[in-house]
Amino acid sequence: xxxxxxxxxxxxxxxxxxxxxxxxxxxxxxxxxxxxxxxxxxxxxxxxxxxxxxxxxxxxxxxxxxxxxxxxxxxxxxxxxxxxxxxxxxxxxxxxxxxxxxxxxxxxxxxxxxxxxxxxxxxxxxxxxxxxxxxxxxxxxxxxxxxxxxxxxxxxxxxxxxxxxxxxxxxxxxxxxxxxxxxxxxxxxxxxxxxxxxxxxxxxxxxxxxxxxxxxxxxx
Numbered sequence: 192x193x194x195x196x197x198x199x200x201x202x203x204x205x206x207x208x209x210x211x212x213x214x215x216x217x218x219x220x221x222x223x224x225x226x227x228x229x230x231x232x233x234x235x236x237x238x239x240x241x242x243x244x245x246x247x248x249x250x251x252x253x254x255x256x257x258x259x260x261x262x263x264x265x266x267x268x269x270x271x272x273x274x275x276x277x278x279x280x281x282x283x284x285x286x287x288x289x290x291x292x293x294x295x296x297x298x299x300x301x302x303x304x305x306x307x308x309x310x311x312x313x314x315x316x317x318x319x320x321x322x323x324x325x326x327x328x329x330x331x332x333x334x335x336x337x338x339x340x341x342x343x344x345x346x347x348x349x350x351x352x353x354x355x356x357x358x359x360x361x362x363x364x365x366x367x368x369x370x371x372x373x374x375x376x377x378x379x380x381x382x383x384x385x386x387x388x389x390x391x392x393x394x395x396x397x398x399x400x401x402x403x404x405x406x407x408x409x410x411x
Contacts, residue, residue, distance in 0.1 A: 193218070197244075199277070208245065211312065212245075229244075229261045244273065244274045245277065258276065259276065266289075273319045275300065276298065281331075296320075296323075330354050345383060352376060
């Protein structure tokens with residue numbers, strides 16, 4: 192059974208997240224409401240025994256970036272440590288910090304997405320298994336402000352496909368969303384990698400990480 196730790200200062204949301212996860216056969220081994228406690232949990236994942244950390248960006252005592260800082264530090268010490276970050280607003284700088292390593296097993300969702308329980312739980316499982324999940328609004332923020340860069344080589348359709356790839360969708364899911372064949376999606380993804388000078392990869396998650404790493408690097 193999947194095991195999670197939750198860091199959220201709002202009591203109602205913390206309890207709500209715990210109940211959603213437990214109801215979906217995901218055991219919550221710890222739920223904390225501040226940065227220092229989260230740091231202790233993330234510093235010793237073997238002792239805590241968790242498979243994924245679900246973390247609010249802003250936590251006490253300063254309500255600035257305690258949650259994010261703890262997550263980034265923990266992933267620096269243990270590359271690939273699964274972390275799903277929840278935020279009230281789109282803050283692309285935070286997304287770039289999380290994606291900087293390119294190790295995968297990372298997610299960034301707006302808290303509003305928790306309202307869709309199935310989507311939220313699917314995101315938790317995807318990140319825990321090494322995948323990447325980004326909120327569509329975060330992806331839009333990463334894609335914006337790139338005028339004059341290689342991203343401009345893409346057609347409107349290729350940008351649509353890239354956005355869906357960045358959300359962690361498979362070729363089949365992209366095809367279903369855009370109402371065309373998987374073969375057509377494959378052609379678009381190949382064109383994207385060619386135009387962005389990125390190597391092709393067989394694994395969807397690696398392709399997503401490569402694209403996001405490129406975007407992150409270009410926007411610093």
